[in-house]
């Protein structure tokens with residue numbers, strides 16, 4: 679199942695810079711592992727925002743929920759999710 683996810687990161691302005699750096703490094707490590715596993719199919723920065731558009735390819739809504747909750751930055755993100763399905767006019771074969 680494909681899910682389009684918008685993540686907007688809102689770190690507290692008074693967060694300890696070392697804590698923020700650790701959260702970002704841990705987030706990057708997990709994000710890259712999930713990409714290597716094929717679960718996090720797209721990760722795009724939204725220009726001008728500390729936010730991203732992502733596409734996840736996961737087995738279920740439950741797996742999406744668990745994956746998002748594991749993200750180190752989860753407590754500091756606003757998340758919007760939209761489920762994707764095949765468009766009848768799409769010519770692409772791999773947009774499952």
Ligand SMILES: O=C(O)C[C@H]1C=CC(=O)O1
Pocket residue numbers: 685687705706707709721728729730751
């Ligand atoms: O920077 C972000 O958009 C938040 C998050 C998503 C992947 C990652 O490494 O950080």
